[in-house]
Amino acid sequence: MSDLAPGTTTLGKALNRALFRALDDDPKVMVLGEDVGVLGGVYRITDGLQARFGANRVVDTPLAESAIIGTAIGLAFRGYRPVCEIQFDGFVYPAFDQIVSQLARMHARTNGAVTLPITIRIPVGGGIGSAEHHSDSPETLFVHTPGIRVVTAATPQDAHTLLRQAIACDDPVIFFEPKRRYHVKGEVDEEAAGLPMGAARIARPGDQVTLVTFGSLVPTALDAATAAADERISIEVIDLRSLSPIDFATIEASVRRTGHLVVAHEAPQTAGLGAEIAATITERCFTYLEAAPVRVTGHDIVYPPARLERHHVPDLDRILFGVDRVLGRVPARAELA
């Protein structure tokens, strides 16, 4: 793969370059996963890395997700900085015990003596018309797990910068990749310092509604803001970037100006990130809110077959419907009952 100087590239290639730079900068960085070597990953995110850095550093593993994480833990004990790929969101559950019971706890378990600087890359979310177990949004399971950080990116620049920050971080980081946005293009400056890993980003300023989302839904939210502007509704779009910890300060500052909060995500609604953000912002900004926060989310259903997924994944119209609800332009949910 050719070096990509500052310029336009895809989100997927921005990730590839981040892995290349991390492997090149630090001999302790390794990449482990299924099909990451010879094939370059099913989404080609690791394309060319094994050829450049060798099979000892870019490792095609047997098909065992628990072992990918478990052996990465052992490698980190030995001083390595592994980057694991879980091939699809729905394939992470066999590794759940190693993530929750081992990876997340080892630093606390050892009273800080052992750090596990492990990054777990996971393509996430739906909208690609795929088979079962290829479209999940399991972020809340990890956000609810103390000891790990969770981040996701919506732009090629953030994808590049955040992945390098995640790899450099001494805590375990789950890095969710917005798989249906792998092909979006944008400017990437590999040398840009960027925002800190834990910081949210104002993707579009506005002053009437704060719309919080992340990952694949950020472009949808921006489209919604553009459409709303035609009706003279000003939406501020916040791209969370960090799902754990959440940058509440940025959301608070926005809500204090707008008085309206909408949170959108693909994952099921109950106990999702929308619930946590709505609850925390209500606790901290109650007197600033002019209406109850509104969540626009996936339903509490098993992810539907491909021909029905458009009824599950929030789209532009459902986000605008949420904006209308928070502004009192349609009957509130309680009144619908």
Next chain:
Amino acid sequence: MFLQLLDENGTRHASPEFDPLVADLTPQHLLGLYRDMVVVRRIDAEATALQRQGELALWPPLLGQEAAQIGSGRALRDDDFVFSSYREHAVAYTRGVALVDLLRVWRGVTASGWDPHEVGMATPQVIIGAQTLHATGYAMGIKNDGADSVAVTYFGDGAMSEGDVSEAMVFAASFQAPVVFFCQNNQWAISEPVTLQSRVDLADRATGFGIPSLRVDGNDVLAVTAATRAALARARAGEGPTFIEAVTYRMGPHTTADDPTRYRDSAELTEWQGRDPISRLAEYLRAAGVLDHDVDTRIAGEADAVAAELRAGCLALADPDALTIFDNVYAEPHHVLERQRAEYAHYLEGFAE
């Protein structure tokens, strides 16, 4: 059948293959292993007593498994690394873990009794079999580093049914990682006998993964030493993983919270007491002329002194400060947790005089 160099009566049996591996062990060396086993049995008894007296929350006794743990643990080098289960107190002892550090976790005052990097042994693992993957990964790192140290993982017969152990053997074989799988088959996983876990000898399982295996008398410290040395030598020579099944017996309960009389026959315990790992070595050493009443009395006195030190150290362990629960959850600053810590500190201050 298994490898046995010292039978239950203390009779030495020759093995052309394994004798050379323990040829350097003079009777005086063996007396050192005997002392180790007496001392760790005494530590175990004292810890059990401390739990009965309410000074420890829980204790998983190692009674009966002294030879398996001392024989293997003493075969390791300082630069080897151990990933164990929660019953390997004697292995920790061989790694140089301080006496009181053996008890900290079980008193409930900390999550780890020691710094894994200082002693070359991870914090004992509670999730069954999970540590076998960590050892395999560590061994992959050793191989990448071009070093000749070895990762050794301890687990039990029950763990053999866990997916993580199978996955660890797959990875270890695929990458020819320098790891030793040391399975203490103590016959019981709480109430479930090994026959429920496997229809074949556990050592035979490894063969299917392409990992050479040894089945040894786990109550024979000499055989355990020989088998462990053989496995370590293979790993150091770049020949990959080895699986050892040490056939032993958990003479006590699973933990101090367990009552084994509910699920096993006392006749079985009596039978295994006849194969005791310490008494057979005592017989051998008496015949060799290095153990007599005076030496035994001296060693028992040393064990009692260790137990007294252990008890005093345990009783001196104070509860940590409340706010330390927020420490070390993350290695880097975390603003949400810092806020929760500040809020809880403020709450606690409300109770201050």
